[in-house]
Amino acid sequence: MSIQVRNLSYVYNAGMPDEQKALDNVSFEVYNGQIASIIGHTGSGKSTLVQHLNGLLKPSEGTIIVGGTDITEAGVAMREIRQKVGLVFQYPEYQLFEETVAADVAFGPKNLGLDEMEINDRVREALSLVGLDVDEVGERSPFDLSGGQKRRVAIAGIIAMRPQVLILDEPTAGLDPGAHREIIDMIRKVHEKEENIVIFVSHNMDDVAALSDKVLVMDRGQLMMSGTPQEIFHQRERLANAGLDIPSAAKLMMQLRKSGCEVPVDALTREDAAKELAAYLQGKSRKC
Amino acid sequence: MENIIQIKNLTFDYIRESDEGSETIHAIRDVSLDIPEGSFTAIIGRNGSGKSTLAKNLNGLLLPTGGKILVNGWDTADEAHIWDVRQTAGMVFQNPDNQLVASIVEDDVAFGPENLGVPPKEIRERVDEVLKSVDMYPFRTKSPHLLSGGQKQRVAIAGVLAMEPRCIIFDEPTAMLDPQGRQEVMRIIRRLHEEGKTVILITHFMDEAAQADRIVIMDDGRVIADGTPGEIFADEETLRRIRLDVPLAVDMAHRLREYGIPVPADIITQEKLVEYICQYK
Numbered sequence: 001m002s003i004q005v006r007n008l009s010y011v012y013n014a015g016m017p018d019e020q021k022a023l024d025n026v027s028f029e030v031y032n033g034q035i036a037s038i039i040g041h042t043g044s045g046k047s048t049l050v051q052h053l054n055g056l057l058k059p060s061e062g063t064i065i066v067g068g069t070d071i072t073e074a075g076v077a078m079r080e081i082r083q084k085v086g087l088v089f090q091y092p093e094y095q096l097f098e099e100t101v102a103a104d105v106a107f108g109p110k111n112l113g114l115d116e117m118e119i120n121d122r123v124r125e126a127l128s129l130v131g132l133d134v135d136e137v138g139e140r141s142p143f144d145l146s147g148g149q150k151r152r153v154a155i156a157g158i159i160a161m162r163p164q165v166l167i168l169d170e171p172t173a174g175l176d177p178g179a180h181r182e183i184i185d186m187i188r189k190v191h192e193k194e195e196n197i198v199i200f201v202s203h204n205m206d207d208v209a210a211l212s213d214k215v216l217v218m219d220r221g222q223l224m225m226s227g228t229p230q231e232i233f234h235q236r237e238r239l240a241n242a243g244l245d246i247p248s249a250a251k252l253m254m255q256l257r258k259s260g261c262e263v264p265v266d267a268l269t270r271e272d273a274a275k276e277l278a279a280y281l282q283g284k285s286r287k288c
Numbered sequence: 289m290e291n292i293i294q295i296k297n298l299t300f301d302y303i304r305e306s307d308e309g310s311e312t313i314h315a316i317r318d319v320s321l322d323i324p325e326g327s328f329t330a331i332i333g334r335n336g337s338g339k340s341t342l343a344k345n346l347n348g349l350l351l352p353t354g355g356k357i358l359v360n361g362w363d364t365a366d367e368a369h370i371w372d373v374r375q376t377a378g379m380v381f382q383n384p385d386n387q388l389v390a391s392i393v394e395d396d397v398a399f400g401p402e403n404l405g406v407p408p409k410e411i412r413e414r415v416d417e418v419l420k421s422v423d424m425y426p427f428r429t430k431s432p433h434l435l436s437g438g439q440k441q442r443v444a445i446a447g448v449l450a451m452e453p454r455c456i457i458f459d460e461p462t463a464m465l466d467p468q469g470r471q472e473v474m475r476i477i478r479r480l481h482e483e484g485k486t487v488i489l490i491t492h493f494m495d496e497a498a499q500a501d502r503i504v505i506m507d508d509g510r511v512i513a514d515g516t517p518g519e520i521f522a523d524e525e526t527l528r529r530i531r532l533d534v535p536l537a538v539d540m541a542h543r544l545r546e547y548g549i550p551v552p553a554d555i556i557t558q559e560k561l562v563e564y565i566c567q568y569k
């Protein structure tokens with residue numbers, strides 16, 4: 001399984017006075033077993049891009065090949081694409097529609113034609129992966145939940161289908177810190193278990209640094225750069241120009257440098273930064 | 289300092305009707321808080337702990353099930369003063385798309401004061417002034433949907449400011465923003481506070497909460513802690529129990545201690561941590 005995007009362009013309201021080019025000649029690929037993240041300023045085209053990957057939007061130009069199938073061709077069954085590629089929307093309100101939480105999460109698996117028992121198991125498992133208990137919230141209306149609870153239900157509904165490509169559009173926005181950690185761990189766990197492709201959109205540079213094999217940087221509809229987190233987060237200036245930033249641990253190390261401490265500055269995660277700082281401080285005290 | 293908002297033994301229940309009868313959700317359970325005029329309070333807490341419900345009670349979007357709320361002395365349940373309440377305590381939501389109504393930025397900002405019956409000439413002045421104050425004046429004739437998230441959120445803030453509220457409640461205003469948009473909005477919040485507005489900020493970002501003078505932690509509909517950022521973030525026990533985070537400096541200090549570096553407990557800001565590391569011998 002792999003995803004290849006070739007020269008993808010998309011225009012909203014083409015031919016109208018409020019025509020808006022949202023994607024401009026974007027090309028990249030994501031391979032089996034990879035976690036890729038998409039970062040970029042608000043309005044840079046991230047959501048527009050991911051909605052193309054499960055066939056929700058049709059390109060104005062370009063092709064998208066998912067597991068060997070060109071999904072932009074006429075006659076491709078959407079149902080099949082949706083089974084392979086699961087997309088969790090940025091605004092979970094747009095995704096929830098059943099009367100109860102349990103029914104909402106069961107909707108996808110039901111459409112896959114699974115039997116009752118398998119469906120129930122998957123609902124329970126998916127909800128527990130996002131930190132919700134089916135016995136507690138299963139019978140409640142998804143619309144009567146808090147913002148963060150809605151988001152968790154929306155994620156559960158997609159992972160219950162066990163897609164080969166799991167796409168999450170800002171999955172942790174609005175989540176409390178505990179749930180945030182859980183969702184990040186969940187992404188890692190699901191990825192390891194299913195060995196699927198994960199693509200997630202995020203404004204959180206710490207998560208991007210910690211999780212991604214590959215980072216795609218969008219700027220005004222164009223793919224500005226792509227590479228490993230190391231490659232991307234060393235381009236501090238270019239990121240700043242695109243409305244972005246570096247991970248918080250890297251910022252701390254930069255600030256230390258500016259204050260005259262000769263610490264190494266390539267750490268991107270807090271684990272690595274702590275390790276480097278400890279070594280630096282222990283070296284310092286030995287010298288005295 | 290006068291208390292611009294007084295919350296007295298507030299309870300709030302949502303009633304859910306279904307086929308099996310009705311179910312009551314106790315979203316707020318006996319909360320009492322005073323908000324002094326000019327203060328900057330952050331409210332943090334898990335998803336579902338009652339933060340938004342509390343916020344919506346503060347400006348009369350929801351009315352108490354029990355207890356009461358006084359805004360500038362007016363009871364929010366007093367229909368005769370509901371517009372006074374809404375004008376005194378304005379609200380900015382997480383998703384600016386839900387807050388922007390007009391197809392031109394300046395019309396959107398004028399919407400609030402128009403509804404309050406402000407004379408047209410004064411509306412014009414207010415709109416220009418608030419758009420300048422959030423650095424969006426050059427965009428006044430643009431369509432809101434062509435703006436970035438941070439820009440939209442600033443227009444939404446301008447719309448609230450145009451009603452000249454003395455208190456502004458921000459319910460996760462930066463959740464959908466990119467790193468720069470977040471910084472822009474936080475800069476504006478800090479400035480509003482410096483200019484004397486009362487600010488209440490609901491957030492899941494601990495580094496944002498750390499910028500307030502006071503942090504209130506909600507859990508399961510109750511206030512379980514109320515103190516300065518220093519006090520709140522020193523109590524790692526409570527934070528861990530309810531699965532909240534600590535700011536970066538506190539986390540890094542913790543990690544360094546595990547490597548045997550004796551970082552003192554009172555280091556909670558990045559500046560202090562940098563100072564400590566640079567002076568370490």
Ligand SMILES: Nc1ncnc2c1ncn2[C@@H]1O[C@H](COP(=O)(O)OP(=O)(O)OP(=O)(O)O)[C@@H](O)[C@H]1O
Nearest residue numbers: 012020022041042043044045046047048433434437
């Ligand atoms: N339905 C629509 N109609 C017209 N223009 C749209 C529509 N949806 C998005 N746009 C525009 O397309 C551009 C890209 O939007 P998109 O939602 O893909 O950005 P994004 O990177 O996901 O931003 P955010 O970080 O705010 O979610 C923006 O300029 C936006 O205003």
Ligand SMILES: Nc1ncnc2c1ncn2[C@@H]1O[C@H](COP(=O)(O)OP(=O)(O)OP(=O)(O)O)[C@@H](O)[C@H]1O
Nearest residue numbers: 144145146147148302315335336337338339340341
């Ligand atoms: N319209 C509603 N009807 C019924 N119950 C609701 C409604 N809105 C919220 N609740 C419930 O009330 C409780 C408090 O919700 P509230 O939205 O105030 O939480 P919150 O602290 O703002 O959470 P979040 O951080 O996720 O935004 C939750 O249990 C929630 O499920």
Ligand SMILES: [Mg+2]
Nearest residue numbers: 046047048090
């Ligand atoms: Mg988006």
Ligand SMILES: [Mg+2]
Nearest residue numbers: 146147339340
């Ligand atoms: Mg809320």
